[in-house]
Amino acid sequence: MLTTLLLGLLSVFWIACAIHKLADINGFNHSLKQYQWVPPINHTILLSGLIVAETISAIFVVLPALHMLGLFIACSLLLAYSVLIALNILSGNRDFDCGCLFGNQEQRLSASLLWRNAGIFLLHVLAVIGLQSGTPIQTSDVFTSLLFGAVTLFIGVIVQQVIRNQSHINALKR
Numbered sequence: 001m002l003t004t005l006l007l008g009l010l011s012v013f014w015i016a017c018a019i020h021k022l023a024d025i026n027g028f029n030h031s032l033k034q035y036q037w038v039p040p041i042n043h044t045i046l047l048s049g050l051i052v053a054e055t056i057s058a059i060f061v062v063l064p065a066l067h068m069l070g071l072f073i074a075c076s077l078l079l080a081y082s083v084l085i086a087l088n089i090l091s092g093n094r095d096f097d098c099g100c101l102f103g104n105q106e107q108r109l110s111a112s113l114l115w116r117n118a119g120i121f122l123l124h125v126l127a128v129i130g131l132q133s134g135t136p137i138q139t140s141d142v143f144t145s146l147l148f149g150a151v152t153l154f155i156g157v158i159v160q161q162v163i164r165n166q167s168h169i170n171a172l173k174r
Helices: 002-023 025-034 043-062 064-090 111-133 141-164 166-173
Strands: none
Touching: 002 025, 002 043, 002 064, 002 111, 002 141, 025 043, 043 064, 064 111
């Protein structure tokens, strides 16, 4: 059951990433252009490919016959994003929005993004381990896992917002 819930969380995470890019496609395109080391591919094609890959990952992760393929695509995306972020940090190109945060708030490139991606990657690895060692996941579990993922993501967004607004909260206490 834990693996099923984890797969639901990961599915909701990836669909939220794709929706985030679609919701502000111009902003994400601008962020993408700020990165050095991006392959010399037309940005519209690259942007479309990333959104499609994230959406496919989200769908495949919860489909029993395609779990592993979805996890492979998702891990490949995470690794590519992390390598790109690391290369830009190492080259000193870090003073721009990463384009990877939910909401309208900017997040500059930093090592914390790499740690965050490592944690998300670990969740994917745990899902693979769970699929290899656990009982088969039934199609009927998909709804429950997606609901769990949505609630968890919602709680995560609220916590993230509270942390980002900590200075405002402290000012109100005074």
